[in-house]
Amino acid sequence: MARNPPPHGLRERKKRRTRATLIDAAAGLFLAQGYDNTTVDQIAAAADVSPRTFSRYFPTKVSVVAAITDELDELIADAMDRLPGEMTAYDALLAASLEVFRATDGVDSPGFRRMAMLIQIMNGSTSYRASALALRHEVTNKATMHVMARRMNVPVDHRAVTLVTDVWAVIFSDSFAGLGQPGNHPIESAVICERLAATVSLFHSTWTPWAGISAADGEPPTSA
Incomplete structure (x- = not known):
């Protein structure tokens, strides 16, 4: 007699667990041996699945890192959604990001741990930075973009939302370049x-007129 298929809810939970296992396995390998030196076959082996199973969840290894950025994006969006509406888009993004990254009572936050992992991967891999830049232009449905659109009272595909998002990506990249190196x-x-x-x-x-600003104002330290 044929066995009944598992309930839909159970299948979905198994898929989420497999996806989370693949992300964790990939992150561990990226940090241990570098993004460029890690292959899809190695990630699949570390997660105890076949490369074919990996491809059902992620088309490439860069898409695994994109999944980590999605988790971070949702944390920042949630923090930004609680901020006063009169803040500018950039000030709201800054305040939300600081809340997500800031340690509490000396304990690192989950958001910081995710960001630290991304910084280590990005700063240690030229090929990832190139592929991530290409991938970023394909992303149109991020949580922060939806929150920003509500705050700005415009559709999520409005040019202002895209512009702020792209500028913020550059600010992120510039802020964390070289860290950990x-x-x-x-x-x-x-x-x-x-x-x-x-x-x-x-x-x-x-x-503002640059003549009245010290060249050092706002410059983050570049070396330890």
């Missing part, structure tokens, strides 16, 4: 928060 600051919660706040401050400064 030889001769630079370690990847720590306080360092991430300080550098991000300094970069946003410098960005704001570019909207």
Whole structure:
């Protein structure tokens, strides 16, 4: 007699567990041996699944890292959604990011741990930075974009939302470049928060006459 298929809810839970296992296995390998030196076959083996199973969840290894960014994006979106509506888009993004990255009573937050992992991967891999840039232009349904659209009272596909998102990606990249690499600051919660706040401050400064601004204003430290 044929066995009954498992309930829909059970199948979905198994899929989520497999997806989470693949993400964790990939992250561990990326950090241990570098993104460029990690293959899909290695990720599948570490997760105890076949490469074919991996491909059912992620088309490429860069898409695994994109899944980590999705988790981080949802944390920042949730924090931003609770902020006063009169804040500018950039100030709201900064405040939400600082809340997500900041340690509490000396304990690193889940958001910081995810961000630290992304920084280590991105700063250690030229090929990832190139593929991630291409992937970013295909993303149109991020949680922060929806929150931002509500705050700005425009559709999520409005050009203003896309523009802020792209500018913020550049601010992120500039803030964390080099962290964790030889001769630079370690990847720590306080360092991430300080550098991000300094970069946003410098960005704001570019909207005023530059002659009245010190060249050092807003500049994050570049070495330990």
